[in-house]
Amino acid sequence: MVVARARQLTRRYGDVLALDRVDLDVHAGELVGLLGPNGAGKSTLLNLLVGLRRPTSGQVELFGGDPRLPANRRQVGVTPQETGLPGTLRVGEVVDFVSAHYPDPLPRAELLDRFGLTDLHRRQTGGLSGGQRRRLAVALAFVGRPRLVMLDEPTTGLDVEARRTLWDGIRHFHDEGGTVLLTSHYLEEVEALAHRVVVVGQGRVLADDTVTAIRAVVGIRRVSLVADDLPPLPGVVGTERADGRVHLLTNDADQLVRDLVRAEVPFRDLEVRPTSLEEAFLTITTPAGQPATA
Numbered sequence: 477m478v479v480a481r482a483r484q485l486t487r488r489y490g491d492v493l494a495l496d497r498v499d500l501d502v503h504a505g506e507l508v509g510l511l512g513p514n515g516a517g518k519s520t521l522l523n524l525l526v527g528l529r530r531p532t533s534g535q536v537e538l539f540g541g542d543p544r545l546p547a548n549r550r551q552v553g554v555t556p557q558e559t560g561l562p563g564t565l566r567v568g569e570v571v572d573f574v575s576a577h578y579p580d581p582l583p584r585a586e587l588l589d590r591f592g593l594t595d596l597h598r599r600q601t602g603g604l605s606g607g608q609r610r611r612l613a614v615a616l617a618f619v620g621r622p623r624l625v626m627l628d629e630p631t632t633g634l635d636v637e638a639r640r641t642l643w644d645g646i647r648h649f650h651d652e653g654g655t656v657l658l659t660s661h662y663l664e665e666v667e668a669l670a671h672r673v674v675v676v677g678q679g680r681v682l683a684d685d686t687v688t689a690i691r692a693v694v695g696i697r698r699v700s701l702v703a704d705d706l707p708p709l710p711g712v713v714g715t716e717r718a719d720g721r722v723h724l725l726t727n728d729a730d731q732l733v734r735d736l737v738r739a740e741v742p743f744r745d746l747e748v749r750p751t752s753l754e755e756a757f758l759t760i761t762t763p764a765g766q767p768a769t770a
């Protein structure tokens with residue numbers, strides 16, 4: 477069953493094309509990571525799917541219907557990228573306040589335990605650290621026993637332990653049959669939780685595949701050097717010339733350097749570095765004009 481669907485979904489903010497004809501189906505029980513650099517359109521996609529914004533064109537469905545219908549909205553838990561919590565309320569009081577909006581909320585103790593917040597339940601939210609506040613904000617998405625949870629960068633700013641606790645809470649929900657759609661800038665985060673990754677860049681879906689397949693693309697390295705002519709080199713998936721340098725994109729930088737030496741290419745100023753997500757996808761996809769499917 478498809479719980480959230482986008483069809484040719486487009487959203488403009490004035491001159492900015494934030495989403496450009498996106499198609500996406502999220503099935504019941506999936507844990508999907510939306511991966512992409514800043515400004516890719518991830519938050520816009522979540523906001524449209526949950527009915528907080530309206531599309532410029534295209535269609536959105538939540539549980540087969542209009543996302544703005546209360547009956548559909550009630551089955552979704554959402555944590556936006558930025559949340560405000562009433563600073564003078566205690567953690568337990570905030571949970572009770574949100575719980576009161578749902579017919580069958582999770583018991584307070586259970587929710588706090590799942591997200592490692594039990595020891596904080598008497599603390600005013602204004603006195604919590606940024607990471608503790610974030611954990612509470614994410615936990616609140618689960619209060620109403622939703623069928624689908626959408627989390628916009630759930631662990632940004634959290635330390636390793638807090639991130640693990642949050643991941644455990646999300647996994648628990650998923651293990652019980654819940655559906656999760658979350659955004660992240662980091663493949664590592666998506667890898668820890670999701671099997672399916674949807675890569676978004678410049679408002680478009682660039683790839684929709686397994687974590688393993690996506691890693692093969694994102695694991696690309698940039699070997700940059702100064703050289704005049706280069707022979708054909710195996711394993712090079714993209715070439716750029718800029719500022720007097722040649723940039724070669726490859727899955728195996730070690731082998732490429734060996735090949736350069738073996739071919740007796742007179743190069744200098746060699747640099748090897750990882751590509752950013754944005755670079756990896758845009759450099760590979762733009763010249764061919766084709767979406768990168770690993």
Ligand SMILES: Nc1ncnc2c1ncn2[C@@H]1O[C@H](COP(=O)(O)OP(=O)(O)OP(=O)(O)O)[C@@H](O)[C@H]1O
Pocket residue numbers: 489492493494512513514515516517518519520521557661
């Ligand atoms: N309310 C708005 N008004 C004008 N432009 C907007 C608005 N919201 C988003 N945009 C623009 O739309 C594009 C997509 O933004 P969006 O926030 O969806 O990206 P994102 O992938 O979530 O980015 P980030 O990872 O930085 O959160 C960006 O160019 C952004 O500047």
